[in-house]
Amino acid sequence: MTLARIARQSAVNSRSGLATATLAVGLVFTLVPLLYLVSVSLMDRAEITSGIVVSADPKWQNWADVLAGSPIPRAILNSFIAAVLGAALTLAFALPGAWAIVRYRTGGRTLAATLMSPWLLPPIVAVIPIMTLLRTLDLANTLAGLTIVYALVNIPVAVWLLEGFIRKLPIEIDEAAQLDGAGSWRVLLSIVTPLVAPALVAVGIIVAILNYHEFLLATFLTQSADSQTLTVVLSLFLGERLAHTGKIAAAAVIGILPLFALATVMQRWLVEGLTSGSVK
Structure with a gap:
């Protein structure tokens, strides 16, 4: 050698x-x-206060109390519904928007940056207008209203991410389909969408995680147990006069399990989507 x-x-x-x-x-x-x-999550108050790392007598009752005697299961379901449906609606609007910006240069060079600018602002500035609009539409304090807000709020970041993937597609594919008589929407739905499907999965997962973690909008827009999300319910646990940290930890662990399950199931599509094109 x-x-x-x-x-x-x-x-x-x-x-x-x-x-x-x-x-x-x-x-x-x-x-x-x-x-x-x-x-x-397996400790009682005394063990947590003492500072031990692992309980010698695990308190599985904490998990049982959270699952059977608290609003956590309903809150997790609400969070999952709002996250997934909100992400699906976001993609339904973001894909045509990104395609129009890339292929037809809609809005010139500034539209993408203009769309992103409100997303970069603190969410608190939009709370009052959103609450007023939802009240006008009779969607205040409903899971449907929160889902629509999540969908609209994340359109800019989804457009920004999808642009990079669409730019990787040769424009000759669109031109060939148009020569065969396909209209713009047919090209988008039948040609572009299947080609960027991995990217749609990747961006959808990212947006769904953003929705699942969101706290500020959910706090102001949902007040009843029927519509409150996981982050809101966990914050109410902390608001108790004498908070049971073990039960709060159990609720947090149970709350993140759906994300781990989603990441595990969709891992192959997520990696494929993130590596199939360039993310700007």
Whole structure:
């Protein structure tokens, strides 16, 4: 083996070791807080106060109380419905918008930036107008109203993300379909949509996670137990005079399980979508 090959192999091994060490550190910082959250969910107040790391007598009753005697299950369902349906509506509007911007240069060079600018503002500035509009439409304090708000709020970021994927598609594909007599909507639905399906899945998952985690709008727009989301209900747990941290931790763990399930099931499509085009 020549010295050059030995040097290259040494460089490869060095990069591999660095990548492994970086991954290990990332896993530690990701998993340790989650594992400790699970541990706290199995403690009573005295154990939490004492500062122990793992309970010698796990209190599974915390989980039972959260699942059977609290609004957490309904809140998780509300969050999941608002997140998924909101993401689906976002994609339904964002895909035609991104396609029009890329293919027809709709709005010139400034439309994409104009769409993104309100999304970058603090959400609190829009709370009062949104509440007034939902009250006018008789959608105040409803899950449907919150879902529509989530859908509209995330259109700018979805358009911004989808633009990069659509730019990767050769324009000759559109032109060939139009020569065969396909109209603009037929091209979008029959040609463009299947080609960017992995990107739609990836962006949809990102938007759904943003919706699932959202707190501020949900706090102001939902007041009844029938429409409140997980983040709102968890905040009410913290508002108790003597909060039971173990039950709050159990509720938090139960609340993030749907996200882990979604990420596990959709992992292949998420990775494929994020690597099939460039994200600007």
